[in-house]
Structure formats: structure tokens, C-alpha cells
Amino acid sequence: GLTHEAHRKEVEQVYLRCAAGTVEWMYPTGALIVNLRPNTFSPARHLTVCIKPFRDSSGANIYLEKTGELRLLVRDGDGRPGGVQCFGLEQGGLFVEATPQQDIGRRTTGFQYELIRRHRASDLHELSAPCRPCSDTEVLLAVCTSDFAVRGSIQEVTHEPERQDSAIHLRVSRLYRQKSRVFEPVPEGDGHWQGHVRTLLECGVRPGHGDFLFTGHMHFGEARLGCAPRFKDFQRMYRDAQERGLNPCEVGMD
Secondary structure: OOOOOHHHOOEEEEEEOOOEEEEEEEOOOOEEEEEEOOOOOOOHHHEEEEEEEOOOOOOEEEEEEEOOEEEEEEOOOOOOOOOOEEEEHHHOEEEEEEOOOOOOOOOEEEEEEEEEEOOOHHHHHHHHOOOOOOOHHHHHHHHHHOOEEEEEEEEEEEEEOOOOEEEEEEEEEEEEEOOOOOOEEOOOOOOOEEEEEEEEHHHOOOOOOOOEEEEEEEEOOEEEEOOOOEHHHHHHHHHHHHHOOOOOOOOOOO
């Protein structure tokens, strides 16, 4: 921003080709139009964009813009921990407008972004309705397509009101799949794994007895909980689908 004269209100266009990344704008003046043009075969109507502002982001408002109409997504200085905004790529682009300042102190507006293929139903469930129980179909898709799928139990739940989040600490007896090493072997070396996943505080998760199937995706470097039925309910769903030839993938049930 120091390359601009503040009174000129210049608008710059930037084009981002990556499916995920970070935008950082130092000393913001004028405005940026952020065009997301991912190198993907999916049409725009099949993509969802999520942005997560930096905790200390300041100096600009972030809007969703289409044909001159603006919808405020993130207000200047409102970098709430865990605050994620999502919208369909066909709904418009990002318009980042610097706010008037009385001094020349250092300010940085910044956010992370991710593009998600909308047909990943279990992924969008985590973003749009994370507290709603999954249907049988959603559970069966989740175990096949999620970034992690494990059988385990809840050891502890830590609520973090400042983030509006809850961390669910798990002990895992069966690891079906994982990315980014969410779960690590326990120090005792008894064949179990441990790790934690996150969900919204409003979901009111509490420790419970028994085994569950935990699935979910990585979002902005964190494991977010998706579908999580009791394991005995998942066994019933899977066997019913298997008998009808409708299970989307094979999962070892022993």
C-alpha cells in the first residue's frame, strides 16, 4: 500500500490460480479486487470459497462483490478466532476496501482462503450445518471421502469460548484413513492412536461412553469434525448398504 497515494483510491486487480493460499496486504490504501481463477476442471458453480481472516487483520473491510453489489463478509478489525466465511464461487469475487486512517501506522489486512468442490457433501456438512446429525447416506460417503476416518472414543472435550470452538480429544482403536497426521501412536505403544479434532462450541459436544466413527476434513490446517455416529449405528448402515449393493467403498468392519 505504500506505493499508492492514499487520496487516489486506486483499485487493483489480483488473480489467484491456487486452490488454497494466503492474501496479505500491508499498509492498505484504495481497494483490491481478488479474482479466484483456480486451475481446476470443476465449473465455478461447483466450487465453494471459504476465507479465514488473520486474528490481527486490520485496515480494510472484506466484501463479496458481484456486478457492483457488495455484501460485507469481514469488518475491519473483526479477526475473530475461528471466524470462517464461505460462499459459492459463482456468487462473486472478493472486494477488499481499505478503511480511512488518521495515521500511517503499520496495518496488515490478511486472510487464508480455500476452494472446495461442492459435491463433497460431507465436507460442506461440516461448514454449513456442523451440529446436525448426518443421514445414513452422508455417513457412508464420509467414511469413503473424508480426510480422516477412525473408530475411537472421546477422552476429553475442551471448550474454548474465545474461539467459539471445542477441541475433542480422541483415543483411536482403528485408523481407516488420515491426512496430515492428525492422529499419532500413543506413547504406551499398545496399538492405539491419539489426537484431537475441532467443532463449533454451539454443538455442545460432551464426553460420552462407547465407540464412535469420527470423520472429517482438514480446513485451514485444522481437523474439523464431520459425521460422527455411534460405531454400532455405522455398522448397521454399512451392512444395510452392503446387502443392497449401495456402499460406495469397502471398509473393514472387524
